[in-house]
Amino acid sequence: MKLLRVGPPGAERPVVLGQDGTGYDLSGRARDIDGPFLAGLDLAALAQDVAAGLLPVVDLAGQRVGAPVARPGKVVGIGLNYRDHAQEAGAAIPAEPVIFLKPSSTVVGPYDEVLVPRGGDKTDYEAELAIVIGRPASYLAGHAEAAEVIAGYAIANDVTERAFQLERGGQWAKGKSAETFTPLGPWLVTADEVADPQRLPLRLWVNGDLRQDGNTAHMIFPVLELVRYVSHFMTLEPGDVIVTGTPAGVTLGHPGAPFLAPGDVVEIEIDGLGHQRQVLGKA
Numbered sequence: 001m002k003l004l005r006v007g008p009p010g011a012e013r014p015v016v017l018g019q020d021g022t023g024y025d026l027s028g029r030a031r032d033i034d035g036p037f038l039a040g041l042d043l044a045a046l047a048q049d050v051a052a053g054l055l056p057v058v059d060l061a062g063q064r065v066g067a068p069v070a071r072p073g074k075v076v077g078i079g080l081n082y083r084d085h086a087q088e089a090g091a092a093i094p095a096e097p098v099i100f101l102k103p104s105s106t107v108v109g110p111y112d113e114v115l116v117p118r119g120g121d122k123t124d125y126e127a128e129l130a131i132v133i134g135r136p137a138s139y140l141a142g143h144a145e146a147a148e149v150i151a152g153y154a155i156a157n158d159v160t161e162r163a164f165q166l167e168r169g170g171q172w173a174k175g176k177s178a179e180t181f182t183p184l185g186p187w188l189v190t191a192d193e194v195a196d197p198q199r200l201p202l203r204l205w206v207n208g209d210l211r212q213d214g215n216t217a218h219m220i221f222p223v224l225e226l227v228r229y230v231s232h233f234m235t236l237e238p239g240d241v242i243v244t245g246t247p248a249g250v251t252l253g254h255p256g257a258p259f260l261a262p263g264d265v266v267e268i269e270i271d272g273l274g275h276q277r278q279v280l281g282k283a
Helices: 035-039 043-051 083-088 143-148 162-167 172-176 223-230
Strands: 002-006 013-017 023-025 075-079 098-102 114-116 127-133 150-157 188-190 201-206 209-215 241-243 265-270 274-282
Touching (some): 143 150, 150 274
Antiparallel strands (some): 201 209, 265 274
16 A cells, blocks of 8 residues: 655645555644554554545645655664675675764755755765554564564655765764655655565666666565664554665766755665656755
């Protein structure tokens, strides 16, 4: 099942897509697609309501698409989780997952403008698979338990200001936390529709030039291990998002290549999860 949110920023309506792409309004059943909604989500009942025509149809034409999860409690980043990306960054292959946090204020819609921050001149892109949590999780024992707490998956762009990340005191959070730095969506695709999250091709283009062409099969630490591992360092809550790392091809790995600048267009797709498109602006 595909869930999304449409409407102006701060006033989005929750929508479910039918099998034919028709949008159905969930606002009579739920305040939003947020932690409480995901914690109580009954997929079978929702599918029955759609099939029975019990939900109003939404005209999606021309509507802004927001992030598919409202107000994530936290965004957990995973660094250097593809061997080829670690190599292009000149970093050692991590023995354990590298964790950082991004504030929820970075989360925007998949087609919203991304802003180069003030003082930034090395803004970079990172195409990533995002995990959306659907149940509280602490100290998960294994991968079977991890699978049970995943609500679904989405596309994320883990935008990074490399000058802040690498040249301003060594704090990754400095380079990851600017406004608009986590475009998410267009959809939250529920876990039952993703047969294998470790077999998902992902691609990214800048101004039509293919920059990243990877596959989640090449993660160092797979999805279920990431969820299990992170739960031992912090409580995961419904609506939280984990962005799982990026494959090779970021600007940082191409000496002499230009970083993103206002007017540039970034596009990302992951098979089965949709497509993003952002135009760069200036904060």
